[in-house]
Amino acid sequence: LTERTERGTRALAAGAQRVFAPGYVHEVVNDALEPAVSLHMYYPGLTEMPMHSSPRCEARAVTA
Numbered sequence: 001l002t003e004r005t006e007r008g009t010r011a012l013a014a015g016a017q018r019v020f021a022p023g024y025v026h027e028v029v030n031d032a033l034e035p036a037v038s039l040h041m042y043y044p045g046l047t048e049m050p051m052h053s054s055p056r057c058e059a060r061a062v063t064a
């Protein structure tokens with residue numbers, strides 16, 4: 001998997017873990033041909049999932 005932020009990209013190998021503070025904006029994508037799984041856990045639980053857009057992080061807005 002690849003994590004994209006305003007600062008650039010980071011390769012996430014199998015078993016990698018990331019911990020960050022509220023407000024951290026990123027996009028996780030699978031740039032490979034083989035399947036991958038990304039598990040995201042939030043505490044406390046989220047009440048909303050704001051989607052952001054920037055030149056380097058092109059996440060699309062999703063409405064429920």
